[in-house]
Amino acid sequence: MxxxxxxxxxxxxxxxxxxxxxxxxxxxxxxxxxxxxxxxxxxxxxxxxxxxxxxxxxxxxxxxxxxxxxxxxxxxxxxxxxxxxxxxxxxxxxxxxxxxxxCLYSDIEITSNASSEDLEPSRKFSLDLSGPRVLFCADSVVNLMLKSGANHHVEFKSIDASFIYGEDGKLFTVPDSRSAIFKDRSLGLLEKNQLMRFFKLVQAHFGLNESMLQQEKNRISDEDLESPFVEFLTKQMLPSKIKAIILYAIAMVDYDQESPEQCKNLVKTKDGIATLALYHSSVGRFTNALGALIYPIYGxxxxxxxxxxxxxxxxxxxxxxxxxxxxxxxxxxxxxxxxxxxxxxxxxxxxxxxxxxxxxxxxxxxxxxxxxxxxxxxxxxxxxxNGHVARAVCIMKGSIKSNVSNVLVVFPPRSLLPEQVTSVRVLQLGSNLSVCPANLFVLYVSALCDDATKGKKSLHAAINALLKCSISENRETSAHLPDESEVVTPTLLWSAMYIQQLTKVxxxxxxxxxxxxxxxxxxxxxxxxxxxxxxxxxxxxxxxxxxxxxxxxxxxxxx
CATH class of the missing domain: 3.50.50.60 (FAD/NAD(P)-binding domain)
Incomplete structure (x- = not known):
């Protein structure tokens, strides 16, 4: 009492x-x-x-x-x-x-490779429980914050760059705008033209370009909108590399769309196109945001x-x-x-x-x-x-990309392991977001999975790949990057890995x-x-x- x-x-x-x-x-x-x-x-x-x-x-x-x-x-x-x-x-x-x-969390593993002094002060960290997570500049949550006035109580900074993991073990910049496509050195002239033509088709369909809207040929048919997105991309004669970028690094699709028999969520074209439209309308919405994605200061x-x-x-x-x-x-x-x-x-x-x-x-x-x-x-x-999400939070010394703090990396399905049927997403955040002390970085990793063993295996593979892979020189700004022989190797200091169950109520x-x-x-x-x-x-x-x-x-x- x-x-x-x-x-x-x-x-x-x-x-x-x-x-x-x-x-x-x-x-x-x-x-x-x-x-x-x-x-x-x-x-x-x-x-x-x-x-x-x-x-x-x-x-x-x-x-x-x-x-x-x-x-x-x-x-x-x-x-x-x-x-x-x-x-x-x-x-x-x-x-x-x-x-x-x-209890929503299980199979919890916490590992430390550093002394307590290396991770002090503890209060300087602000670690998300359900990361990685970002906001698109033009998405409904941002609109709701502006509408409700909640935006007055939080500040944001942009995610500096997005990368996709390639078959050769390198990270390639995701070309998310017209200027980015032209600057991208990893794409050939034909690939750039194909990607530009596809982006124009998406913009025309949603009326983002009024002059194109008048051209019926630039509209996507109802039949195509109801078809699988991957089939529509193939119909547009897009090569595998471009399809992977669109599917997994821009439309943020989870499951392997190339294997319908194993795919739990075969995305329709109308849904994929809607996500692309959101992505492109987010680029340039706010003057202080470099790309499409933002993240709240302090987590x-x-x-x-x-x-x-x-x-x-x-x-x-x-x-x-x-x-x-x-x-x-x-x-x-x-x-x-x-x-x-x-x-x-x-x-x-x-x-x-x-x-x-x-x-x-x-x-x-x-x-x-x-x-x-x-x-x-x-x-x-x-x-x-209704499934599980494998999550990991890592503290690292050194960035996975030189001179850039806040980075999103996408590992498409099967890019790491033959049995990897879902995308693995990694979000690196630095001290300029007030989530960790200076010179340290926080990494959030996640993947949908059927069980803890498969999920953690994918997370481990992604973390190990980031510790040894280099950034491909695929922008004109590559003069500011280290030489190809200079491989950035961050050091893993601490990690927590756990499984969150998803339940359908x-x-x-x-x-x-x-x-x-x-x-x-x-x-x-x-x-x-x-x-x-x-x-x-x-x-x-x-x-x-x-x-x-x-x-x-x-x-x-x-x-």
């Missing part, structure tokens, strides 16, 4: 929406709900913001993974359930259902915090270090009513949204004939495992937010989040545009 006094009392006790967890989707839901005038209580059992989208110091990152490794799912015995049921009747109107937690954990701040400005109430003990259901209707917190306090709300780590067990006290029992038994408890009475996926960007996460918001508040505007401060002053003066 003494511990209960450590928790603050929450007042008021009734809200229109309660959100548990401060991950990016939960934070967007809170910000959007508060912006339409809903009263929001936002809780998190952790002492930090971001949940699975957090950025940690080196010490905290290690501690978090170790805690995940040691975490055991507590199984209630029949006697405990009976005690819980009897104790839950403090208010005879409610049934209490204890929440459980699922991706700044994104959920930015939306939390936007929600707080609109009146949302935030309480960290507040675990949720159980759900409260109405005994008559079996509908959700509120939560019992670790402090013992009961708080109530009309709607509830939870992060992906929380599981609602099937309540033994409910009749199997009730709709809620059926929904929970089919939804929240049995979450279908069916529709259930308690809304659950999406977990971090295996994509490089946030687009799919945002789409799922918006869908969840519209389920909770049908007919309401998702994230209304924030008013400028001068507009608020004018509105107040006119009242």
């Amino acid at each position: 003494a511990d209960e006094f450590l928790f603050p009392s929450i007042d008021p006790t009734h809200f229109e929406l309660t959100v548990v967890g401060t991950g990016l989707p939960e934070s967007i839901i809170a910000a959007s709900s508060s912006s339409i005038g809903k009263t929001v209580l936002h809780l998190d059992p952790n002492s930090f913001y971001g949940a699975h989208y957090s950025s940690f110091s080196l010490h905290d990152f290690t501690s978090f993974l170790q805690s995940q490794q040691q975490q055991e799912q507590k199984q209630l015995t029949k006697e405990e359930e009976e005690v819980r049921d009897s104790n839950s009747s403090r208010d005879t109107n409610f049934i209490e259902i204890e929440l459980k937690h699922q 991706q954990g700044e994104l959920p915090q930015a939306f939390c701040r936007a929600a707080a400005v609109k009146g949302a109430l935030y309480v960290l270090r507040m675990p949720v003990r159980s759900l409260l259901l109405d005994k008559e209707s079996r509908q959700y009513k509120g939560l019992r917190l670790a402090s013992g306090q009961e708080v109530f709300s009309d709607q509830l949204v939870m992060g992906p780590s929380f599981i609602v067990p099937a309540p033994p006290v409910l009749s199997p004939h009730t709709d809620l029992q059926q929904d929970i038994s089919q939804g929240s408890i049995l979450r279908e495992v 069916s529709e259930d009475p308690i809304s659950s937010c999406p977990m971090p996926d295996g994509n490089l960007g946030y687009t799919d996460i945002l789409e799922s989040t918006e869908k969840l918001f519209r389920k909770i508040y049908p007919g309401e505007e998702f994230m209304p545009e924030a008013k400028a401060p001068e507009d608020v002053v004018d509105e107040q003066e006119s009242q």
Whole structure:
């Protein structure tokens, strides 16, 4: 009982929406709900913001993974359930259902090849839990930040260059613009013309060039749009090297598109073209961004915090270090009513949204004939495992490319190993992003996989390749690069490798937010989040545009 006094009392006790967890989707839901005038209580059992989208110091990152490794799912015995049921009747109107937690991470390996002094100070590191992840300058998340005003709470820098791993063990620059194509020395004149012609076709199809839009021959037919993207690229007479660049380094496709029998996601042309259009519209959108991609200073954990701040400005109430003990259901209707917190306090709300780590067990006290029992038994408890993401975080001394800090590298399927059926993506970040001390670099590596063994094998192969491969001189600026004989060899100081499970949550009475996926960007996460918001508040505007401060002053003066 003494511990209960450590928790603050929450007042008021009734809200229109309660959100548990401060991950990016939960934070967007809170910000959007508060912006339409809903009263929001936002809780998190952790002492930090971001949940699975957090950025940690080196010490905290290690501690978090170790805690995940040691975490055991507590199984209630029949006697405990009976005690819980009897104790839950403090208010005879409610049934209490204890929440459980699922661990998303497994097969954790932490290796250090350096002394503690080499990695000090720990607080200088800001390590992402679900990296590698970047934002396209023109994607929907950036637009949402601008619309909501969350952009005022975070700063970005551009990713300096993108590379693709070639068959000869070298890294080649990804030509992502007309000027880059002309400067690229690895492409022949015919290849440059083919790539330019294809990019013009994409621009014409989406109306980015109005004069081309008038030419019907530059439109992509409906039949082609529904065909596999790889077949459409072949139809355009593009050589294998150009197809690999378009598929895996620009369209960011995961699975090997050349092997349909083994491909779990054969991308259609309409989807591939849409990603290309996003990529090209991102190049040059912001004057301080060199290419298509940007990354938040201090790490991706700044994104959920930015939306939390936007929600707080609109009146949302935030309480960290507040675990949720159980759900409260109405005994008559079996509908959700509120939560019992670790402090013992009961708080109530009309709607509830939870992060992906929380599981609602099937309540033994409910009749199997009730709709809620059926929904929970089919939804929240049995979450279908829908694959895994192998992730690695490395700390290195020395950059994989001389004189460049922030670099994206893509290893196409089967470029490292015959059994490598998915792309491996690597994001290197330097101290100019405030994610590590000077002269050190952080490497994020990820790949979709069926199991831990295959996933880690691909990650190890990519890391080993980067430690010994050189950059091909394929730009006119190559005079500033080291000689071909001067191979850049970074030193691996520390690494953490782990497997994150991907689960598919069916529709259930308690809304659950999406977990971090295996994509490089946030687009799919945002789409799922918006869908969840519209389920909770049908007919309401998702994230209304924030008013400028001068507009608020004018509105107040006119009242």
